Amino acid sequence: MRTRWNSAMQLLCAALLLAGCTEADWGTDQHGRPVAAAQLDGRWLVINYWAEWCGPCRKEVPELNRLASELAAQPVRVLGVNFDGLQGEELRKATAALGIAYTNLASDPAARLGLTSSQVLPVTWLVDPQGRVREQLAGEQTAAGLQGKLAALRAQP
Structure with a gap:
């Protein structure tokens, strides 16, 4: 009886740990790859909402690509x-059409x-390393x- 209870408790703990890891992750990117919490947590985030039909969004993409490239070695x-909630293949096609090189959630x-x-x-939202x-x-x-x-934000206490 005790062995069964121990096994059940081990399975429950493992399930809870895995569930916690999944919740901490950020989902997938435009290519269907997982975006792990370790990739983003503890970093400054520049989060840009865009849409295909938005002219200024289209003009802004090269600037955001440049920013992502210039800050790649920094945290x-x-x-x-995507403002319209595109998913899967639609999201991949839209980011490719606009030339978006940075990660899209x-x-x-x-x-x-x-x-x-x-x-x-x-x-665009600026989020500090503490979220x-x-x-x-x-x-x-x-x-x-x-x-x-x-x-300027990073220089503030």
Whole structure:
């Protein structure tokens, strides 16, 4: 009896640990690859909401690609989120059509991070390594402008 109980408890603990790991992960990217919490936690996040039909979003993509490339060696990650909730092959095709090179999350992180819905696109959120929203930027952004904002926020205590 005790052996069965021990085995059941071990299975329950393993299931709880695995469930906890899954909850901590961020879902998948535009290619269907998992985005593990270890890839994003403890880093500054630049989260950009975009849509295919949004002209300023399209103009902003090269700037975000540049930012992601320039900050690749730093603890900063640029992430995209499709405003229309595209998933799977639709999301992959849309990011490819727009030339988006940075990671796009298939699952909206709004609830996880406490982001409020925006009536304007594009909208970019700056989130610190502790997961606190530090700034919401409405409208088209530039790589230089975002680097300046991040530098200013990082310099604050």
